[in-house]
Amino acid sequence: MSPRQSYHAPRLTLPAGARDHIRGPIDARVTLLEYGDYECPFCGAAYPVVKQLEELMPTDLRFAFRHFPITTLHPHAELAAEAAEVAGSQRRFWQMHDWIYEHQDTLEPGDLRRAAGTLGLDLGQYDADVESHRFAPHIREDFISGVRSGVNGTPTFFINGVRHDGDYELETLVDAVRTALLAGAR
Amino acid sequence: MNEYRATNPAADLLAPGAAAPDFDLPATPDGNNLRLSTLRGKPVVLVFYPADWSPVCTDQLSLYNELMPEWQRFNAELLGISVDSIWSHKAWAKEKKLRFPLLADFEPKGAVSRAYGAYDEASGMSERALFVVDHDGKISWSYLSPINVNPGADGILAALESLASPVAR
DSSP states (O other): OOOSSOOOOOBOSSOSOTTSEEESOTTOSEEEEEEEOTTOHHHHHHHHHHHHHHHHOTTTEEEEEEEOOOTTTOTTHHHHHHHHHHHHHTTOHHHHHHHHHHOTTOOSHHHHHHHHHHTTOOHHHHHHHHHTTTTHHHHHHHHHHHHHTTOOSSSEEEETTEEEOSOOOHHHHHHHHHHHHHHHHO | OHHHHHHOTTTTSOOTTSBOOOOEEEOSTTSOEEEGGGGTTSOEEEEEOSOTTOHHHHHHHHHHHHTHHHHHHTTOEEEEEESSOHHHHHHHHHHHTOOSOEEEOTTTTTHHHHHTTOEETTTTEEOEEEEEEOTTSBEEEEEEEOTTSOOOSHHHHHHHHHHSOOOOO
16 A cells, blocks of 8 residues: 555545435434445345344434446346336335345346336336436436546445445444444534 | 565656657557557556456456446547456456457566556566556556555546546537
8 A cells, every 4th residue: 555645535426415315314314325236246245234234223324325337247237227216216216226136136127127017116117218218317427426436346335425445244334334423423 | 676666666657747658569469559659639548457357457447448438528548458468358358348458568578567667576467557648648647556456437537637628528
């Protein structure tokens, strides 16, 4: 590591807001934001950890997710992201998000469409939105916002807008969220 | 020299303001070379990296691949450079669907990486180093990343932005 300069973790250049999918209490003092890829196995490994973290901290934490698909390495990631966004436009983003991470081995177009049906989506609208890539610009905006915020791979987490450079074991994330809570209380 | 480098590996990395050393490196197995000076007039991003097939390099170059529309927006050429042979480059680029040239700094080994101060003598591989070369062939930005850290693309994009106003979309 170069000793030239002191290290500052990168910051989120596009704050979490109305454009984002966020779950948890609106007045939570800590926002955990993930840049994730639906076909990335490391994101799959982080998925249950984030759920546990949300269960441990039901009042202090809210969780936001942005797309960061590396489409050449993960050929199913873009369509899965679009499917989640279509579900989001029908108020079922998180149901689709969870389904995808629980079925990372079956993300063919037919699998995603079947999941959309099971979740009660309007399939005519689903087909039209997937066909027209209605949400591709939003996904690209997510991706570029990540690139400009120092995301170089997935998953990358930001805690109250500061990149989390530790691992994503439950204990590590709990500590990081508690540290952010303390910092906010000062 | 080597001792000094061990504590400050960025010591001899070519810095902004320096002329980018020209090179003529194999770009494809069928004998096509790429000469840097033929790209004069547009920004060039040079991505020196340690090795084809390694995990960090795969993540890093796949990210740059995903950003092809951004490079095009700046009318910039992005070139990967390592000491791997052109045949390794070809197989790796095919496997990872990379859409920019990979140049072989293979013979004499590492000569171009050395000229840019981006060669690690101990391992015999290029360092993980980034350069943005401006329209006139001058280095406008350079960055040396720790060998195991993917430096991402933010620094490159910021450097391209400061070079010139981007070509209209």
